[in-house]
Amino acid sequence: MGNKPFNAGSGKSFTLRVEMLNEETNFVVIASAICEHGGDVVAIDMIQTNVEKTIRDITVTVQDTVQIDRISTSIKALAGVQLLHISDRTFLMHLGGKIEMKAKHPVQNRDDLSRVYTPDVARVCMAIHDDPRKAFTLTMKRNTVAVVSDGTAVLGLGDIGPYGAMPVMEGKAMLFKQFGDVDAVPICLDTQDTEQIIQIVKSIAPGFGGINLEDISSPRCFEIEARLKEELDIPVFHDDQHGTAVVLYAGLINALKLVKKRIEDVKIVVNGIGAAGVACSNILLKAGCKNLIGVDIDGAIVRTNTYEQDSWNQFAQRTNPNLESGSLADVIKGADVFIGLSRGGLLKREHVLTMAERPIVFAMANPNPEIAPEEAVDIVAVLATGRSDYPNQINNLLCFPGIFRGALDCRASTINEEMKLAAAEAIAATITDKERNSSYIIPSVFNPTVVENVRKRVIEAALETKVARRVPREYRD
Numbered sequence: 503m504g505n506k507p508f509n510a511g512s513g514k515s516f517t518l519r520v521e522m523l524n525e526e527t528n529f530v531v532i533a534s535a536i537c538e539h540g541g542d543v544v545a546i547d548m549i550q551t552n553v554e555k556t557i558r559d560i561t562v563t564v565q566d567t568v569q570i571d572r573i574s575t576s577i578k579a580l581a582g583v584q585l586l587h588i589s590d591r592t593f594l595m596h597l598g599g600k601i602e603m604k605a606k607h608p609v610q611n612r613d614d615l616s617r618v619y620t621p622d623v624a625r626v627c628m629a630i631h632d633d634p635r636k637a638f639t640l641t642m643k644r645n646t647v648a649v650v651s652d653g654t655a656v657l658g659l660g661d662i663g664p665y666g667a668m669p670v671m672e673g674k675a676m677l678f679k680q681f682g683d684v685d686a687v688p689i690c691l692d693t694q695d696t697e698q699i700i701q702i703v704k705s706i707a708p709g710f711g712g713i714n715l716e717d718i719s720s721p722r723c724f725e726i727e728a729r730l731k732e733e734l735d736i737p738v739f740h741d742d743q744h745g746t747a748v749v750l751y752a753g754l755i756n757a758l759k760l761v762k763k764r765i766e767d768v769k770i771v772v773n774g775i776g777a778a779g780v781a782c783s784n785i786l787l788k789a790g791c792k793n794l795i796g797v798d799i800d801g802a803i804v805r806t807n808t809y810e811q812d813s814w815n816q817f818a819q820r821t822n823p824n825l826e827s828g829s830l831a832d833v834i835k836g837a838d839v840f841i842g843l844s845r846g847g848l849l850k851r852e853h854v855l856t857m858a859e860r861p862i863v864f865a866m867a868n869p870n871p872e873i874a875p876e877e878a879v880d881i882v883a884v885l886a887t888g889r890s891d892y893p894n895q896i897n898n899l900l901c902f903p904g905i906f907r908g909a910l911d912c913r914a915s916t917i918n919e920e921m922k923l924a925a926a927e928a929i930a931a932t933i934t935d936k937e938r939n940s941s942y943i944i945p946s947v948f949n950p951t952v953v954e955n956v957r958k959r960v961i962e963a964a965l966e967t968k969v970a971r972r973v974p975r976e977y978r979d
């Protein structure tokens with residue numbers, strides 16, 4: 503990436519409704535006040551005008567919300583100008599929620615009513631009762647996934663509870679639909695009890711073709727997923743673990759090609775051995791990494807210690823062959839790859855300076871990465887974050903729509919390791935040798951071929967491993 507300018511974040515967008523007395527002031531005065539405090543005017547809409555006054559909506563982007571406070575104070579102080587209100591466009595997009603349910607057929611008369619509802623619906627109910635597999639053809643189960651969270655590990659914000667988690671789960675449902683044409687229902691549970699969560703998900707499963715667990719903190723997420731996988735006959739996929747692992751591995755395949763290093767030879771430090779950290783480490787070990795060191799809140803995880811969290815004891819057995827101990831600052835020395843799945847701001851520029859030559863930094867904590875790209879871009883070979891407003895977005899969005907699309911299309915009973923590896927390879931292969939560069943190691947989520955490539959590879963892997971319960975038409979002889 504060298505010294506090339508790094509594309510800064512896209513900023514936050516606000517719309518200011520401003521009334522101006524035409525005789526006393528003009529638009530240039532307002533535009534200057536905005537620019538002076540670092541705002542960019544991106545749109546101007548005339549709302550109302552007459553000889554006396556003009557009302558305009560001025561849409562402004564800023565990098566930091568402090569700037570909008572300064573802009574508003576400065577506009578309020580101008581003679582002949584009134585700031586009528588400010589709307590935050592992100593909040594506007596959330597008004598009343600982001601998704602809704604839609605009927606597939608209108609119900610216009612008694613005849614329609616008797617078919618979609620009682621009495622005729624009873625025949626459909628009995629057909630399913632006689633053969634439960636028909637739930638896949640005669641109900642929304644075929645195309646519907648539950649996005650289930652308890653709000654305990656929402657992005658990198660931590661335990662913000664089920665109400666706070668809802669905008670993320672609605673967002674996931676929105677993206678499932680847009681990218682994979684999967685109908686997804688956000689379900690936020692007001693309990694953190696492992697057993698209760700398992701029982702609730704089992705109880706709602708009849709209506710769903712898959713369960714996407716989201717933002718459930720570790721170590722509870724491991725047991726919840728393992729038990730549900732065992733006890734349900736539909737795919738159960740903890741997105742923060744496996745979706746992240748799939749996309750991370752895809753990105754690393756391409757980043758390592760760029761720096762001409764092999765996964766077998768590199769030292770990888772993973773910061774944050776929670777849900778995502780464990781799963782990402784597992785996929786990298788499976789892919790051949792021999793020297794992977796995990797770091798969590800008390801420093802490097804090493805098998806000479808015993809941990810309260812059993813997931814860390816198991817992790818320690820598979821990692822850190824040279825028994826390196828100490829803090830992140832200690833073990834990052836000489837590392838070729840840093841993977842952050844912890845919290846914002848934990849990686850410092852001084853740490854990166856001690857890494858091996860041509861280091862790769864994947865700072866994937868959301869919404870704030872372990873290191874701000876601006877702080878490290880000039881000293882790394884490849885830098886990626888989980889965010890959509892920087893290049894190289896390593897985000898599970900590249901995986902979950904396609905992997906579930908494939909799983910639903912072949913009615914898979916589970917999403918197994920082979921299907922995950924196939925998904926990772928499909929994502930990595932979307933970028934050709936010619937296209938690959940330090941700002942392009944992973945395709946955009948808007949790349950129209952990604953979901954289809956992932957879907958196909960996932961179906962093929964499901965058919966090969968015999969977990970598909972339906973052969974999609976395109977695969978029938």
Ligand SMILES: NC(=O)c1ccc[n+]([C@@H]2O[C@H](COP(=O)([O-])OP(=O)(O)OC[C@H]3O[C@@H](n4cnc5c(N)ncnc54)[C@H](O)[C@@H]3O)[C@@H](O)[C@H]2O)c1
Nearest residue numbers: 657658720774775776777778798799843867868888897898
């Ligand atoms: N980019 C992506 O696609 C993606 C996907 C999943 C998770 N994430 C991000 O990864 C982070 C972790 O998510 P998760 O679901 O695994 O949560 P989690 O709660 O299961 O794990 C977080 C881990 O970070 C550890 N941690 C906290 N402070 C630390 C510190 N100072 N040093 C080292 N470790 C520390 C915690 O102890 C915990 O083990 C979040 O920021 C989340 O947004 C990103």
Ligand SMILES: O=C(O)C[C@H](O)C(=O)O
Nearest residue numbers: 656657658742868897898
């Ligand atoms: O939600 C995201 O953007 C990615 C991921 O699932 C996370 O928890 O951070």
Ligand SMILES: [Mg+2]
Nearest residue numbers: 657716717742
């Ligand atoms: Mg998540």
